[in-house]
């Protein structure tokens with residue numbers, strides 16, 4: 071079936087097209103979509119090539135910074151504002167892929183992909199979506215949970231982290247590049263030797279990246295001791311079904327999530343608050 | 344985290360070629376009007392260097408520069424029959440066939456040169472630079488091009504040759520079960536050292552030390568590269584790649600190069616190689632060929648090294664971190 | 678649906694029509710006859726189709742052809758004219774190609790690295806070629822060849 075292509079700089083039009091037609095897709099870098107087209111995926115019938123300066127912008131905004139949905143991983147790596155995301159962005163694919171893969175596309179990537187998204191969750195990012203001729207904001211976690219409503223993402227807003235620090239790690243089978251066995255992103259704030267805030271997200275582990283509230287609760291309130299960390303690690307599996315694929319079984323993924331959370335927080339223990 | 348270093352060793356006697364009712368290969372060689380030579384083979388170069396090595400063998404036998412030889416492979420319409428590029432047989436079988444064919448072509452070329460120089464062909468030698476001259480009298484010389492042209496245009500002779508090399512079928516002795524299937528063995532000894540992380544099952548810091556006895560390294564650089572690249576693939580088979588990751592279940596089969604896992608450039612083993620040359624009596628210029636033996640030893644050596652490191656014996660390939668971790672948990676009784 | 682695109686291909690302006698959904702790789706190989714970028718997997722996983730678009734390393738198989746309108750597209754063919762790139766010489770000297778299928782993509786990736794980072798470390802070389810699969814060489818000779826060119830270009 072021939073593919074239809076619409077070029078536009080009107081986000082409202084793009085939002086309407088994808089909301090009303092499940093065969094319509096906004097094009098990011100195309101690293102997921104073009105592949106589906108090559109593979110003959112008949113579900114992709116209409117590509118929307120949306121352009122506009124805001125979509126590639128990375129700039130400070132009140133209370134944080136904004137990254138346009140069409141900013142590539144390479145754009146993120148080149149932007150000093152987005153320093154918190156440099157390590158996650160650098161862990162996506164290889165150089166050519168990073169020049170193409172966009173932030174918006176990463177939100178909807180096929181599992182076990184979604185490394186940048188995992189970090190964005192731990193940073194408590196908000197999804198900036200098109201609404202009529204304006205913009206709407208909602209927690210990224212909500213956008214990811216609601217997979218039935220097809221929204222146009224204009225970008226993500228990352229709030230200032232105050233005293234919190236992001237700790238990030240990604241486990242792969244091949245090196246230096248590979249798809250995730252598990253990706254762990256943890257943002258922790260500490261004061262007076264206690265953890266005052268913990269946001270912990272996992273990618274690769276269970277389909278789409280998610281926040282692990284049980285882990286967060288277990289970490290919050292007390293000192294970041296080995297026992298706390300061990301208790302928190304046991305909460306990772308709460309309410310999820312770890313995914314099995316060619317890279318690893320769900321059993322192994324969950325085991326690795328525990329080990330890597332422990333190792334990651336073990337290094338956080340030693341680092342300044 | 345506990346990391347354990349382990350060492351695995353392996354020794355290989357590798358039979359060159361196979362023998363299911365005889366193992367022949369053929370070659371055709373002819374000169375063109377420029378006095379250059381074409382070798383036609385139906386043997387396939389799949390990256391292992393068949394073209395390079397048969398080209399060298401033909402040039403050496405003909406007594407002409409390597410640049411005067413072109414090898415046309417992998418066309419079973421224009422090349423004579425070959426059993427194929429497998430069983431590490433290419434250099435040995437095809438190389439011998441090329442020698443036989445090139446000798447015939449050389450004889451015609453020398454006969455024409457002898458008539459041009461009015462001497463006996465047995466008094467002639469080639470200098471490998473494109474000249475044929477009288478032994479002991481280099482000034483009495485004719486170029487290989489002029490000789491090949493004279494053969495065709497003056498004497499009506501075809502400067503060409505065909506060659507076959509056959510390892511005949513070996514019958515089984517019904518009394519003893521004895522048979523002699525191969526004439527030539529290559530050898531390898533390998534030591535693999537590696538580290539196993541007992542919390543993740545991951546293997547890292549792989550160091551390979553190997554020694555290969557390959558007859559004669561007809562092209563030493565190509566040989567070395569074949570051994571390095573082959574060991575990479577061996578490591579990949581040992582610890583990474585599979586089309587059936589959940590075997591015997593057929594679930595979760597890979598569908599791209601992210602899910603079909605192979606070692607990346609950041610997973611390379613440090614590999615030190617020693618090449619021992621003991622020319623094979625029936626090999627082309629003594630050559631045997633490293634063939635499959637460059638990859639195979641890595642598999643048992645890795646399995647042995649993992650056993651040495653953490654005491655688990657994995658008998659399913661590939662030896663993935665997950666398989667190691669599961670075995671470790673069973674060992675600890677978890 | 679066909680759409681006209683205008684871009685420069687290895688420095689030469691070209692104009693042609695693309696089919697909707699067509700990749701840059703198919704445009705280059707089938708319509709422009711530049712077969713130097715290879716069709717490996719068509720999934721972005723092998724890097725054999727690596728090209729440069731406005732100087733940036735990209736995968737031609739995953740690039741929608743009409744998005745290169747107005748851009749400068751370079752394949753390995755641009756590097757080998759009129760003389761071979763030093764990387765191409767070094768790949769030969771170091772036996773960095775066996776079957777040769779990955780070589781064009783490897784060279785484009787390596788040239789892009791050296792243009793922006795003339796003195797890469799071994800790890801930086803590894804990172805730069807990490808999207809390019811090689812099934813024959815075990816990567817070692819490729820890494821050596823790239824490091825050799827870096828040393829030579831810096832000292833020159």
Ligand SMILES: Cc1cc2nc3c(=O)[nH]c(=O)nc-3n(C[C@H](O)[C@H](O)[C@H](O)COP(=O)(O)OP(=O)(O)OC[C@H]3O[C@@H](n4cnc5c(N)ncnc54)[C@H](O)[C@@H]3O)c2cc1C
Nearest residue numbers: 098099100101102103163172174175179183184185223721
């Ligand atoms: C070889 C290879 C390696 C990879 N490695 C990694 C990796 O290590 N880590 C990782 O996280 N990912 C990886 N990926 C997956 C993918 O490339 C990235 O996740 C990338 O960020 C996807 O972005 P894109 O712009 O290319 O998406 P596209 O293919 O353009 O789009 C993907 C999906 O997102 C939708 N979409 C895009 N933009 C918007 C928007 N603004 N609003 C609403 N919907 C939108 C599209 O409609 C489509 O459904 C890899 C892919 C390949 C091919």
